Amino acid sequence: xxxxxxxxxxxxxxxxxxLKGEREDKRSFDxxxxxxxxxxxIDKAEGSAKVQVGQTQLIAGIKLQKGTPFPDSPDExxxxxxMELNPxxxxxxxxxxxxxxxxxxxxxVDRGIxxxxxxxxxxxxxxxxxxxxxxxxxxxxLNDDGNILDAASIGAISALLTTKIPAIGEDNDEIPVPVxxxxxxxxxxxxxxxxxxxxxxxEETICNTKITIISNQDxxxxxxxxxxxxxLTIDQVLEASEIAVKRASEIREKHLLDI
Amino acid sequence: xxxxxxxFIDDDGLRLDGRRFDEIRPMKIEIGVLSRADGSCYLEWGKxxxxxxxxGPRTLHPRxxxxxxxxxxxxxxxxxxxxxxxxxxxxxxxxxxEISKVSAEAFEPVVxxxxxxxxxxxxxTEVLQADAGTRTAAINAASLALADAGIxxxxxxxxxxxxxxxxxxVLDLNKEEDNFGDAxxxxxxxxxxxxxLLQMDGNLTPDELKESLExxxxxCTEIFEIQKKALYTKFGKDPVLDVDDIDDEDDEGLAQIxxxxxxxxxxxxxxDEDYLDVDExxxxxVEVIEVEEDPDKKGISNLSDEKEDDSDEQ
Numbered sequence: 371x372x373x374x375x376x377x378x379x380x381x382x383x384x385x386x387x388x389l390k391g392e393r394e395d396k397r398s399f400d401x402x403x404x405x406x407x408x409x410x411x412i413d414k415a416e417g418s419a420k421v422q423v424g425q426t427q428l429i430a431g432i433k434l435q436k437g438t439p440f441p442d443s444p445d446e447x448x449x450x451x452x453m454e455l456n457p458x459x460x461x462x463x464x465x466x467x468x469x470x471x472x473x474x475x476x477x478x479v480d481r482g483i484x485x486x487x488x489x490x491x492x493x494x495x496x497x498x499x500x501x502x503x504x505x506x507x508x509x510x511x512l513n514d515d516g517n518i519l520d521a522a523s524i525g526a527i528s529a530l531l532t533t534k535i536p537a538i539g540e541d542n543d544e545i546p547v548p549v550x551x552x553x554x555x556x557x558x559x560x561x562x563x564x565x566x567x568x569x570x571x572x573e574e575t576i577c578n579t580k581i582t583i584i585s586n587q588d589x590x591x592x593x594x595x596x597x598x599x600x601x602l603t604i605d606q607v608l609e610a611s612e613i614a615v616k617r618a619s620e621i622r623e624k625h626l627l628d629i
Numbered sequence: 630x631x632x633x634x635x636x637f638i639d640d641d642g643l644r645l646d647g648r649r650f651d652e653i654r655p656m657k658i659e660i661g662v663l664s665r666a667d668g669s670c671y672l673e674w675g676k677x678x679x680x681x682x683x684x685g686p687r688t689l690h691p692r693x694x695x696x697x698x699x700x701x702x703x704x705x706x707x708x709x710x711x712x713x714x715x716x717x718x719x720x721x722x723x724x725x726x727e728i729s730k731v732s733a734e735a736f737e738p739v740v741x742x743x744x745x746x747x748x749x750x751x752x753x754t755e756v757l758q759a760d761a762g763t764r765t766a767a768i769n770a771a772s773l774a775l776a777d778a779g780i781x782x783x784x785x786x787x788x789x790x791x792x793x794x795x796x797x798x799v800l801d802l803n804k805e806e807d808n809f810g811d812a813x814x815x816x817x818x819x820x821x822x823x824x825x826l827l828q829m830d831g832n833l834t835p836d837e838l839k840e841s842l843e844x845x846x847x848x849c850t851e852i853f854e855i856q857k858k859a860l861y862t863k864f865g866k867d868p869v870l871d872v873d874d875i876d877d878e879d880d881e882g883l884a885q886i887x888x889x890x891x892x893x894x895x896x897x898x899x900x901d902e903d904y905l906d907v908d909e910x911x912x913x914x915v916e917v918i919e920v921e922e923d924p925d926k927k928g929i930s931n932l933s934d935e936k937e938d939d940s941d942e943q
């Protein structure tokens with residue numbers, strides 16, 4: 371119950387700030403928080419990245435395993451993204467199998483990587499119809515300060531950029547995972563009609579609606595997801611996509627191109 | 630799975646199933662098909678066969694999940710194991726968990742949950758046969774099942790998808806377009822064009838997104854008209870009412886219900902921080918419940934009766 375009272379008080383506070391054109395951490399409505407990416411933080415993983423967005427922290431780790439391909443794509447590798455909202459990251463996270471939020475977020479991250487064609491899955495084929503590389507992207511959330519989804523998307527692609535495919539046989543060397551595209555997810559929340567990019571924990575908690583837009587290098591959109599209990603107007607969707615494409619290309623240039 | 634066709638749109642501009650780019654598949658609706666459920670709807674859309682049922686509002690267990698000032702909408706999207714070519718393993722999958730979540734959220738903006746604190750409104754949708762666009766079909770069916778259960782709503786929710794094949798945007802994807810197309814954008818909307826569900830995968834340029842949303846608005850309006858006709862067929866006061874004539878009777882039925890609810894709630898329910906009217910709202914809610922329990926009549930038709938009483942007083 372106390373959390374609901376707090377949420378209502380916070381809603382008043384954030385709403386009143388919004389009327390003055392402000393946010394609680396002094397950002398403008400279309401400004402993202404500082405992002406720090408550290409790659410190769412886990413030696414045992416084939417690829418890894420630690421991402422910090424504001425105080426939100428997570429590690430994306432990549433493990434590669436040999437497996438059999440799906441019957442409808444015998445010459446393609448497999449990518450599986452999953453996310454754990456560990457109880458270490460927030461007082462409201464509980465141990466146990468992923469809840470619907472974790473499932474939704476991991477599927478949105480997965481959608482970005484898959485639909486952008488980011489990874490050349492054909493290059494992950496070892497023997498057609500028999501053996502392919504299965505790429506497991508696991509997002510381990512360490513601290514929830516809002517907008518885990520965007521951090522996870524940046525983490526996943528950063529970790530993939532550092533991933534090496536182990537050598538097979540004697541005459542082969544290890545090769546990097548073929549990354550062709552750099553999809554970046556940007557989320558915006560709607561607070562009483564005002565869109566705010568990269569929501570803080572409080573903004574995310576009290577918002578009516580969140581919309582996530584994943585875009586490619588050429589400015590095209592490869593994934594979207596509305597979540598939360600409110601609705602959006604068509605104009606808001608278009609405005610959100612415009613902001614998201616801009617912010618994504620900035621993040622790509624500043625953080626991802628030199629990994 | 631069949632192979633990718635060479636061409637999705639022929640030289641006459643017709644799609645594989647003979648539709649134009651902005652044409653939806655034929656939809657068949659039957660309301661009130663399950664006797665145990667408080668509301669139900671069977672919907673066929675193309676080869677999709679969907680059954681939706683609503684139970685509640687009823688007490689929510691476990692109690693810690695109860696919301697003190699609103700009902701929880703719990704939505705279950707489930708595919709029957711025999712609904713597709715390759716058998717689906719029964720039980721929730723990651724896909725169905727995600728669809729269930731976003732579909733529940735598609736109804737949150739329109740269902741007046743504040744009338745039923747501490748309760749749950751259970752919406753169960755079963756995909757009996759799947760043929761592309763099952764989540765939107767399920768939402769269309771669920772929307773009518775909610776109306777059949779007499780759950781107060783601001784308006785119906787209508788859902789449809791736009792996709793891209795051969796570089797061209799098409800409304801309401803069929804199986805081939807869904808499997809081999811370049812984009813899929815399922816959206817649910819209210820009649821006012823408020824987007825309550827939106828997902829996308831594939832590849833769209835910002836301009837295509839804009840065009841898609843316009844097509845979806847048109848498609849959802851068309852579906853809303855079909856839903857409205859279905860409700861009239863089931864609950865219309867005149868049993869011999871010709872459903873084709875409904876469009877002419879603008880000031881009857883659902884539109885009126887919506888106006889009434891809007892009036893009593895102020896401009897926007899979500900924004901309403903002022904609970905001074907809560908007694909009045911509760912009284913209204915009690916009235917609605919009593920109406921529901923009347924065995925001879927059912928929710929929607931009574932809501933419109935209620936409205937007529939109001940206008941008489943004015």
